[in-house]
Amino acid sequence: MTETTVPLQASVGFAGPEALADALRATGYLPDEGLATAAYLALVMRRPLFLEGEAGVGKTALARALAEVTGRPLYRLQCYEGLEASQALYDWDFGRQLLHLRAAEAAHAAVDTEALESSLYDRRFLLARPLLQALEDSPSVLLVDEVDRADDEFEAFLLEVLSDFTISIPELGTVRAEIPPLVILTSNRTREVHDALKRRCLYHWLEHPDFDREVAILRSRLPEVTERLAREVAAATARLRDLDLVKPPGVAEAMDWASALHALGARELDPDLAARTLGAVLKYREDTDRVHSLARGALFGGG
Structure with a gap:
């Protein structure tokens, strides 16, 4: 062993x-x-x-x-x-191959066709894609x-x-x-x-992170955001995930939301400001309509 x-x-x-x-x-x-x-x-x-x-x-x-x-x-x-193997593996740079072909033809009166064809498939003309x-x-x-x-x-x-x-x-x-x-x-x-x-x-x-880990993530990635705002955004995001939305917000959306609120000078989650910045955390009209129809205080009342 x-x-x-x-x-x-x-x-x-x-x-x-x-x-x-x-x-x-x-x-x-x-x-x-x-x-x-x-x-x-x-x-x-x-x-x-x-x-x-x-x-x-x-x-x-x-x-x-x-x-x-x-x-x-x-x-x-x-x-x-529709992704194809050539788009993931490699492709040949046809433009450079054509320039090479024309340059070779212009430089030699008598062209060795076989050698020229072989030179077109040199490694320098290969476009490597992510897998390669x-x-x-x-x-x-x-x-x-x-x-x-x-x-x-x-x-x-x-x-x-x-x-x-x-x-x-x-x-x-x-x-x-x-x-x-x-x-x-x-x-x-x-x-x-x-x-x-x-x-x-x-x-x-x-899974979506639990409350404490989401707060820790927000504080780690967005140190400029206050502890209180991070906790209240995490709590509000968790409540949004319980609403059976078309697209429940993930950690990335929680970070965007906290950043948007911080950019507007928020140090805590104000219900009116939270409602105005829903575009940072929700990405479907049906979801924003649903949230706007609910009591703001219940959703954005802080952690």
């Missing part, structure tokens, strides 16, 4: 989950015990970490924080419907954001890449990561991701 565990711990630079949690806290990201353990295991076991949860609970921010504490470059692949960048710039952090928005076909392709962290480029050969990137996949659960991809990953569900 000692022969395998010690080198793995040494390779990630953290003695255990608590040491990683302390490093993350120093960046302003406050993980709970379960999330810190999941992130540590992803590092040690070199397994992708699949994070699900409501939008705004800190999934994407974790990848940024992990890149900072590990000193690795971060590459982000934003998923969307993450494998070449090893070790790295690869964030595959909102994978639930991609199509089934892309999900299957992604599974193949994550199985051995190898990419084959027909014109140049095979690219293999010396050290597998730390892969963070996120999902807002707009659809179910296939079991095959989940089985390849460690899994963690992110």
